[in-house]
Amino acid sequence: MESIKIADYMSKRPVIFTANMPIAQAVELFLQAGQIGGPVVDENKHVIGFISEQDCLIKMLEATYLNENHYTVGDVMHSEPLTARPEGSVFDLAQIMTSAKPKIFPVIDENDQLIGIITRSDVLRAIDDQLRAMYKQGHERLV
Template structure:
């Protein structure tokens, strides 16, 4: 299982946000993409933060009480999100996900630019695929 690389299961076209994007626009993107969070990137594709649906929900709820919504992504994003490299191990990431809160990790290349994301569901699929392959290999030897 150590040989399964993050790059084999990553989403290479993730939903992204910018610091100055209005929260209402970010919410529309979340709703269209059905993704629960995403990296905030700058003009050079460097990850500068992370925004989740939960972050937006809190501020959108506040906006309904105040009858105003003037927040931008930069007001809500988490600075310094946890990131991973494409050549990292899915198993190592799975172990990390059992202890850390993020459900989505931005994936950065050697120059620290965003190249994709990997979700908890992607990691589960990778492990499931590996277990199925091991079962099929073992089962075929028994026949």
């Protein structure tokens, strides 16, 4: 499984956010894309944070109680998120995902610019594909 690369399973067109984006706009993007979290980038596509549906939900509830809606993504994003590299191993990332909370990792290139994301579902699909291929190969040897 070491040979399975993140680049082969990452999403190359993730929903991205900016720090000055209103939370309400971020929520709309989440709902349209069906993505549960995403990277926050600066004008050079460098990842500066991460925001999740849960982060938005907390602020939306707070805004409802206070009758205010002035929060931005920058107010609630998590700074310094964990990232992955496209040449990285899916297997190594899977091991990190078993103990770390992130369900989504921004994937960055050699210039630290965002090029995609990889989710737990993507990692599960990669491992499942590998196991199916191994099973098929083993089954063919027996026949």
